Amino acid sequence: MTDGVIKGTGNSRYLKTVSTAPTTYPTYESFIQALAAGTLSIDLNGINSTGWTTQGTKLNKANLLTDATAALAGLTSSATPNTMFAKLANLITSLDTEVNARATIETGSYVGTVSPSDHSDPNYTALRTKTLNFSGVPKFVLLFKNSLKQNDHGYVYIFTPSNIEVFVGGAYGSANNINLKIFCSWSANQKSVTLTGGDISAATNDSLYTYTYHSLM
């Protein structure tokens, strides 16, 4: 929109009164009396462009709210801008509620950091743990240990913030093998989990593998 700027030369607008003015208000006193009584008839008779530095945007239906725009929001031609704003506010609130209720999936990967020769490392216990950070609190996490070699096995772990230990699924089914178990230690805000392989394994942090995870939040 554009603000109007008048020149201040006293000629920015026209006034018009009734054609019977000379007989209705024959004297200056009668004219002033009608003005003071609020009965003096006039029209605001338009803009005199020569009295303006910049003409402003007109405050009319075409610029404030057309029937076509009102119809886009399901409103009739009687809608006012205020009606339109109220309708938009309700739509935004509904949209927020809908989006907040939707689940999001965070996908990522990491390369393991424990090498086969690390079993003799005095820090092996700390080395074989893996902490995963999420942008929110997951409802559950799918963790894949990807295998690209023949006679090797890809593992799949599925766990939630209520799990403290889970067994592998996938290639080994639900084999009750301590090496295929992981322990899950969740942070207080449940946005990160530290994983430790069962027994002494580096099941979730083996440097020969890339792990991918998908967390549903």
Next chain:
Amino acid sequence: MQMLEIAALSNGAHDNQTYNGTLPDGWALVPDDMDCPNFPFGEVEAEEVTYYREVINDKGEAVKESYTLMTVTKWTAGEMPEPTPLPEPKPTADELMDILLGVQ
């Protein structure tokens, strides 16, 4: 985009994970176009790098906003651990029977 912990583990590897919008203290982004042989075993140099994103200001205008993130600027490959030899595949039931029966 991946991120890694700048300090190496005792075996020379760097903890790592996909960047999810939050960069923990002591971690740095790994640019997608950076070649990182033998990852995650290597030496890292990182520094604050300025990035730009488009945001909408109070006037509803799209403007560029700058922010900095620790970013890996150099990666020197470390020594990759030797893979453990895979175990010999177990004989099938038919092969076991052939062995027991002395069939060549």
